[in-house]
Amino acid sequence: MKIARLGDVGNETPVLIDGERYLDVRGIVNEIDGDALASGALARIRDAADAGTLPELPGASTMRIGSPVARPSAIVCIGMNYAAHAAESGSLPPEIPIMFLKTPNTVGGPNDDVDIPRKSLKTDWEVELGVVIGKRALYLDSPADAAQHIAGYLVANDLSEREFQLELSGGQWSKGKSSPGFSPLGPWLVTPDEVDAGNLRLRSWVNGEPRQDSTTADLVFGIDHIIWHLSQFLALEPGDVVLTGTPEGVALSGRFPYLKAGDVVEIEIEGLGRQRQLFRQA
Structure with missing residues (x-):
């Protein structure tokens, strides 16, 4: 569905x-x-x-397309969950999942315009598979228990301001992740029976030029492992969204310029739909 x-x-x-x-x-x-x-x-x-x-x-x-899930109680994110993206960020793949949070008021529709934050010079794109929680998950016994807690999957753009995230952060990433509109979700919530979440193609483009192209088969930590691992530390509530990491091909790599007003970002995940955001200056 x-x-x-x-x-x-x-x-x-x-x-x-x-x-x-x-x-x-x-x-x-x-x-x-x-x-x-x-x-x-x-x-x-x-x-x-x-x-x-x-x-x-x-x-x-x-009609305008909104986020397929109304404002979640939490957006929980996994960092550097593709080995090639970790490398372009100057890091080795993590040995345990890296978790950070985005504020719920970052959620926007998949095609809504997005404001580049004031004083931002390093706004970046990140196509990601999002997991929507359907049943409270806390202290799961094993990764095999994760599937029964998943309502479905969606496309997410984990937009990031890299200076805020890495240079002005004090060591925590969320400051660079929580500007208004920095979590476009959708267009659809797709139920698990229609999705092979472990083998989905993810792509992104900026002004029509290809940027990212990978598959969820390259995840360092798979979906079930992520949900199980997070449940050992916090309760994932129904409606919460877990973002599972982005592949290589972002501006942080140094290979591409950061976003500026007038740029258009498009992202797509196989079977889950496509997004398009026009960027404006706040």
């Missing part, structure tokens, strides 16, 4: 995408958030779709 949220900021309508049709699911649930996911809303939506009881949403094809 592909779930989206369409409409103006703060007034999105949840829909099920069925081919070229957008089916209104408000008869099942009014929002796609932690409460809905915890209550089994996705299963009820599937049942209603199978029964043919979901109406089409008029005008859906012209």
Whole structure:
């Protein structure tokens, strides 16, 4: 299943995408958030779709696309989780997952414009596979337990300001990760039955020029391991989003310029959709 949220900021309508049709699911649930996911809303939506009881949403094809998940309680991120990206960052691959946080108010729609922060000279792009939590995960016994806690997957751009992150940070990364709009998500939440999360192609472009091109098969720590590992230290709540790392090909490498006003970034993950952001100066 592909779930989206369409409409103006703060007034999105949840829909099920069925081919070229957008089916209104408000008869099942009014929002796609932690409460809905915890209550089994996705299963009820599937049942209603199978029964043919979901109406089409008029005008859906012209609406803005929002994040497929309403504001999560947490965005938990894994750093340097592709060996080649660690190398271009000047580091060896980590021996244990590196965790940092982004603030929930960084979430934006996949095609929303993004402001380059004031005083920023090093705003960077990062295509990433995002994991949406569907069931509370705390102290999981093994990585094999992770799958039952995953509601689905989505495309994420883990936008970063590298000076804020690395030079003005005091050793913590989140300062460079939490500017408004720095977590575009979507266009869809795709349920696990439609995704081979361990072998998805990720790509990015800046102004039409290729930047990143890799697959999740190159992850240092796989999805199940990440969810299990995080659960040993914190509770992952329904609706939370876990970002799993970015492959090589970012501006931090020194091979490409950082973003400036007027630049357009596009990112795509196989089967999960495509994003497009125009960058403006704040």
